[in-house]
Amino acid sequence: MLEVKSVSKDYSEFHLRDISFDVEEGEHFIILGPSGAGKTVLLEVIAGIIEPDSGRVFLNGVDITGLPPEKRGLAYVPQNYALFPNMSVYDNIAFGLKVRKVPKEETRRKVREISEVLGISHLLHRKPKTLSGGEQQRVAIARALAVEPPLILLDEPFANLDVQTRSALMMEMKRWRKEIGFTAIHVTHSFEEAVGLGDRVGVMLNGRLVQVGSVRDVFSRPSNEEVARFLGFENIIEGTAEGRTLKANGIKIELPIEISGRMRVGLRPEDIILSLKPLRSSARNEFRGVVESVEELGPLVRVHLNVDGLQLRAFITRSSMVEMELGEGKEVWVSFKATALHVF
Numbered sequence: 305m306l307e308v309k310s311v312s313k314d315y316s317e318f319h320l321r322d323i324s325f326d327v328e329e330g331e332h333f334i335i336l337g338p339s340g341a342g343k344t345v346l347l348e349v350i351a352g353i354i355e356p357d358s359g360r361v362f363l364n365g366v367d368i369t370g371l372p373p374e375k376r377g378l379a380y381v382p383q384n385y386a387l388f389p390n391m392s393v394y395d396n397i398a399f400g401l402k403v404r405k406v407p408k409e410e411t412r413r414k415v416r417e418i419s420e421v422l423g424i425s426h427l428l429h430r431k432p433k434t435l436s437g438g439e440q441q442r443v444a445i446a447r448a449l450a451v452e453p454p455l456i457l458l459d460e461p462f463a464n465l466d467v468q469t470r471s472a473l474m475m476e477m478k479r480w481r482k483e484i485g486f487t488a489i490h491v492t493h494s495f496e497e498a499v500g501l502g503d504r505v506g507v508m509l510n511g512r513l514v515q516v517g518s519v520r521d522v523f524s525r526p527s528n529e530e531v532a533r534f535l536g537f538e539n540i541i542e543g544t545a546e547g548r549t550l551k552a553n554g555i556k557i558e559l560p561i562e563i564s565g566r567m568r569v570g571l572r573p574e575d576i577i578l579s580l581k582p583l584r585s586s587a588r589n590e591f592r593g594v595v596e597s598v599e600e601l602g603p604l605v606r607v608h609l610n611v612d613g614l615q616l617r618a619f620i621t622r623s624s625m626v627e628m629e630l631g632e633g634k635e636v637w638v639s640f641k642a643t644a645l646h647v648f
């Protein structure tokens with residue numbers, strides 16, 4: 305339904321480079337990338353706010369590259385919601401319908417319907433500034449969906465919300481989609497949103513769309529080391545493989561597949577288990593290691609380890625750290641399954 309073909313845009317210090325992807329009818333497509341990757345620029349090119357230097361955008365087969373935003377019929381929800389401050393919630397939601405000269409009675413019915421689905425019927429008389437962040441976001445999405453657009457563009461829809469509101473809205477968004485059935489491009493830096501809401505995900509790094517695929521594929525099979533690092537494979541181990549064994553520094557690691565030659569494998573810190581006694585499971589790689597430092601990250605800690613010269617990072621809970629009395633110089637057993645290794 306939406307096709308983006310070789311879109312590029314040059315700014316003095318940032319380049320959106322040759323972006324191509326498509327979105328299918330009914331799909332929730334996530335564009336995932338760190339801050340400054342170019343996600344908003346890409347969304348604004350699709351919305352018609354930014355003109356690309358080259359490349360085309362097609363909606364249902366029609367080239368919309370030259371059309372102004374209002375002629376594209378897409379709904380765009382910017383990060384700051386951009387609600388009309390002087391209008392009531394009702395008028396905000398009804399705005400697009402009025403512009404389209406939808407008869408009053410039908411407008412009333414549509415505003416009522418969408419407000420019920422999004423749980424904001426009781427707020428219709430209020431002004432946006434009297435609403436909480438979560439309520440404002442619901443209104444912004446209601447306003448966008450009221451006109452039944454072919455595609456809704458969401459820029460970091462949950463970024464300005466507290467954790468509880470964010471999780472609640474994420475759950476609700478799944479339900480809205482079932483009840484209303486929209487197609488969305490959703491820009492975010494949150495893995496949780498990508499995994500929780502996305503059908504497919506496009507990973508954006510430094511102005512390039514580096515991998516597009518199903519959420520499962522992208523997270524379990526990153527296409528290269530750059531994507532892997534971004535997706536949390538903090539350990540990249542380099543060594544020489546022979547059969548199912550990878551020799552890296554002083555240790556031999558069992559691989560999930562047979563392969564040979566110089567190579568790199570990725571391992572997520574959460575897939576490493578630390579223990580004071582060996583686990584003695586044949587399904588695991590197990591080594592003796594020394595804690596180099598411990599980094600506190602709230603309920604989790606990142607443990608920096610040295611395993612025979614190989615630097616590894618593991619996540620454990622704070623309570624496990626306390627229980628095991630982990631600290632600099634402590635000797636531990638470091639284990640992980642061969643299947644947790646991702647061979648690039």
Ligand SMILES: Nc1ncnc2c1ncn2[C@@H]1O[C@H](COP(=O)(O)OP(=O)(O)OP(=O)(O)O)[C@@H](O)[C@H]1O
Pocket residue numbers: 315316317318337338339340341342343344345346493
């Ligand atoms: N009009 C402009 N002129 C020059 N540079 C720009 C312009 N608009 C955006 N940029 C640059 O493009 C880069 C990408 O910006 P963009 O807002 O798309 O990032 P993002 O991935 O959406 O990040 P965030 O999550 O922080 O919003 C930034 O370095 C920004 O400074």
